[in-house]
Amino acid sequence: MVLGGVVVVAAGAGLAGWLAGTAGALAFLVAIQALSLGLGVYVLAWLLRELDGVRAGAGLRATTKDQMRSVVDRLTRDADAAARDFRAVQRRQVDRALRAGRSAHNKGELGTALDHYQRALEWNPGARNVQRWHLRAALQQADEAKGLTRLVRELDDQIRIENPAFALEIAEAAYAQGIAHRDLLDRLIALRDRDGQVEGAMSLTADAAAAHLTEFEGSRAEVDEARRLDASARVMISGYFYSGSGAVKDHLRGVPSTTVWPPSGELRVVKFPGGYADLGRRLEEQGELSTQDLVDHYLHLSGVKVSRKALGRYDRWRQVNTDSRRLHRARPVSDGYLAVVYRSYLDLVRLANSGELDADRLEAHAQAALAAAFDAAAAVNRSDRLVVDQIVTAWKIDIARYLPPSTFVIVHRDPRDQFSEVREVLSEPGRGKRRRTPEGFASSYRTDRLFVDSWVSRLEADHGHRILRLAFEDFVLDHERTAARLHETLEIDGAALGESRFDPAVSRRNVGKYRQHLEPDAVEIIESELAEYLHPGVG
Structure with a gap:
């Protein structure tokens, strides 16, 4: 009875109105409310099934079951009402954000328009009318100064709100438009991989790695002399x-x-998914490195793997992403190290394609790549x-x-x-x-x-x-x-x-x-x- 009373109060229209301007807070409230209602219905339904086993008089059992059915019915009605309230608020918020976005869009304020479209998509990631306007604005802004940075941010935002299908649509449209910057290529590789298009993802890794290599070698900090570290160093x-x-x-x-x-962070290039030890395990099991293995290694280096695990759970791939991106943000002190690891990726692909890769050669490749990468990091620093x-x-x-x-x-x-x-x-x-x-x-x-x-x-x-x-x-x-x-x-x-x-x-x-x-x-x-x-x- 207490649960039913709490849910009825929480489902009130006044509470929904109070939170109408805050998508995250209302979404959280609705999730908690739905969980409470669902749990209440489930527990009471279970008790109804089990009640026949209780050693009590028939009259008591009948009375108790009638009372519990009444509570289940009320909870079900409350859940339906709460769902209707949320859908109504959701529609209003999406419409409001879409109108604001189109107004800014028509004025040529593309950044502001994208902010509004993104807000609408956070309420309803699958809203196709919003997605069409969002895509149009994103591609228009990509042609402007600093537009590429915003485009990449838009892709990351869609991934963050677990909307990878639309992120892939944006990335493919931008690539078809001739935008082939390394950061866009990295996201497109990750999103194709997430969509099961492993061969399509692999087809871009060589160009993306070469683009990174050119960038890091071209802007690498000048050094006095090369370093050759020994075991003690x-x-x-x-x-x-x-x-x-x-x-x-x-x-x-x-x-x-x-x-x-x-x-900052840890270096996971050996021990975590997509790293050298993981590749070694896959090679031992399969007798060769597959296209998926090479794509995973690239995504480990670039730090953009799109995980399938639910947010809020410990995820080793998300740990990889965090630390790999930290390295990319640590430029210019990380330029030398990153140049070597992307060059070593291209070398590994050639070695895998030669058909001569075995466990010993993979270990030798990893040792040489990491020795050179550490030397480069020491030299730059x-x-x-x-x-x-x-x-x-x-x-x-x-x-x-x-x-x-x-x-x-x-x-x-x-x-x-x-x-x-x-x-x-x-x-x-x-x-x-x-x-x-x-x-x-x-x-x-x-x-x-x-x-x-x-x-x-x-x-x-x-x-x-x-x-x-x-x-x-x-x-x-x-x-x-x-x-x-x-x-x-x-x-x-x-x-x-x-x-x-x-x-x-x-x-x-x-x-x-x-x-x-x-x-x-x-x-x-x-x-x-x-x-x-x-x-x-x-x-």
Whole structure:
């Protein structure tokens, strides 16, 4: 009865009118209201079906079922009324925005017109009359100064509101009009891929990569001299997911002639979808790289893959997009790196088409491409050392075989503190569930640590890597001694260190934090299962 009363109030016309000018707020309200109504109807219908199993008198059962049917009927009527209210508001908002857009359009104010058309499409993405006016304005403005930037933004807006079919229509029309800028080509590749036109997407990747290559090489910052980094100068920071590896990265920012790479975010070109390890897995399964594989690798580099996963859920492709786009926005310091990776894409396509690509050649290609890309990044930034963040995570250390000889700094942490942070992050929709419980986390923790143990000697002997393992607690509690060990491994002159951004006293606050966040039962399980991994400094 309470649910029915709440829904009736929420469905009132006054509330709909109050939110009439705010598309996002009303859409959210309607979604919540529909969910409440639907859930109420479902639960009550289920109770009606189950009521015959209740051990009560026949008269009581009949009375209760009649009352519940009455509530179901009322909820259904309320849901229908709410849907009618929303459709009416939706029509008014679309019409209002369309009229405003056409008025601005007729005055030649194309940017303003597009803003109004976009607002209308946010209310109703499938409104064809709005789409026709929107397309006309977008193509008209593409011919003006800065019009291409706006056209690309319009495509991204349509993708954002999950309207990829219309975005594809805009992109195809612009391409047919002769607009072949690299940013438009990237979106068209992504949208054709999303539409299942994989061959059509692939047909554009060579031109798009060549356009990027020309841009990045043409505007690349002048450098004093090329760099040739060796294994000690390619430093790979690797952790176990909230194991504290960021402390080592922050400390190394203060080392002279050292650049942390990428400038922000993580470098995912090996470990995430469309990256080299993913290509290696596909090659092993299929015996060759397919057109889809090559398109995915291109979309990884450009950062424009159109995901099919619902918004609000953790999505590895969206993570790829975020970090790849950050690299593109980091120009000019990223120009050298990006020029190399787009050139390497063209090389990989030729290698795949030759029919001679196998696992060893793919690994060799990746190693050479990344070595050249790191050298270019160091040269543009006038650095003699590159610190690369999380290109390979510790629990996937075997894929370090796709990297040129490097020095890995693998940071582990007391499992109690690590779990206190991991559990909260893994509550995000779409994340794995296994490590959310103390038992699951303990099992994964042990597996990951043993996996690294099994690979260290192979990576050093077969791939030329050097591996240093550090405890986060040692790095912050006994910083001077542990940092000296790090400097010796990386061949850093401790006397020449600059001012560090890292303050171990601040990071010490993260030692023993499990006491404020974990229940005693969880602590007991982890301490019992992982006794040999507990750090004495945590207590």
